[in-house]
Amino acid sequence: MEKMLKQDEIDALFQAARTTTPAAVEDLDRSTSVVPYNFNRAGQISNEQLRAISMLNDLFARNLTHNLAAWLRCKFQVNLVSAEQIPFNEFLMRIPEISYVSSVRLEPLGALSVLQLDLALAPPIIDLLLGGEGREGPLRELTDIEEAILGSVVEIICRELTAAWQSVGLSFNFERRQMQTQVARIMSVTEKTLCLSFEVRMPQGSGLLNLAFPAVVANTILRRLTSDWGRHRRHAPETRASLETAARKISFGGCLQLPPVRLPACEIQNLSPGSVLRLNLSAAVPAEWRVGGQYLAPAEPVRHGAHRAARIQAPQEEPRT
Structure with missing residues (x-):
């Protein structure tokens, strides 16, 4: 059964609405701060996550520098340039027309990532491994033998990535080289990827080493890195003992x-050789x-x-x- 309102009750409701609504809106405007939300920044890497990623990849860059320099018997330098989240199609646009691109499987997730190496680095590396002096060569496609030699270098890169990223439990396994037309099939072109860029320098050449991880891998990495970064860790007993031993040698x-005393300025001004200065100390x-x-x-x-x-x-x- 519907409830019928009398005229005086209806008038009272309208009067209450007229008197309370402006004040309520004014209080809402005063207490609420509305900030525009940018959906393009959803899922972006935080500063805390970026610090953790930079630490791991700096370790990878140092290890790769030492191991490849010893293997190639030449000066070899790897530095982290950037770590960012970009769509996969933007990553594809950064790949040069002539480049070495390979797929890398990440276990135990079973996902594929993309590794791209500038071919400007291939001639000096291949020349060194064949007994040469690491001479620079023209930018061209690789022969089958050269591709096999460069594949062994990529396997070393994957091994060092596994060693550096063992804290997040991922293993990098080199699969095969991918042609430019096949790279776009590895993951969706609209998928947001974690892109890591490294600068590689040699006496006879330089280039970039780029890695692109799919969203499922990036989210797993960032989640594990954030938990490890925020967890307080104590140094191992042997590390503490080593630090203590090193600290004892500091001079x-x-x-x-x-003890310090206060003296009138006139007494200090009148000092001369042979003067006796009373310090007012027992x-x-x-x-x-x-x-x-x-x-x-x-x-x-x-x-x-x-x-x-x-x-x-x-x-x-x-x-x-």
Whole structure:
């Protein structure tokens, strides 16, 4: 059964609406701060995650620098350039027309990532591995033998990636080289990927090493990195012992001095050779032994053989002046 309102009840409802609505809207405007939301920034890497990614990839760059330099017997430098999230089609647009692109399987996720290496690095690397001096060559497609040699270099890169990223439990396994027409089939062109760029420098050439991870891998990596980064870790006992041993060898400046006193400026101004300056200190007040400017203990000057020395008394708090 419907409830019928009387005319006075209807008038009361309208009156209440007229009197409360402006005030309520004013309170809402005063207490609520509306900020436009940019959906293009959804899922972007935070500063905390970026620091964790940079730490892991700096480790990968150092390890790859040392191992490839020893293997190639030449100066070899790898540096992390950038870490960003971009759509896969934007990553594809950055790949040069002549380039070495391969697929890398990440276990245990079973996902595929893309590794791209500038072919400007191929001639000096191949020349070094064939016994040459690492001469620079023209930019061209690789022969079957050259592709097999460069594939062994990519396997080393994957091995160092596995070693550096073992904290997130991922293993990088080199599959095969992909042609330009096949790369777009590895993942959706609209998928947001985690792109890592490294600069590779050699005496006879330089180029970029780029890695693109799909969203499922990027999310797993970022989640595990964030949890590991935020967790407080204590150094292992052997690490603490090594740090303590190294700290004991640090040298600090030490001195034996009288406690500080306040003197009139006129007495300091009238000083001359042979003058006696009264410090207003009792003869029973001990000197202070300070190391690195910090008070440690009272001490008294003594002689130890042919050298001056300080005999430390019982340590105590620094006297107030």
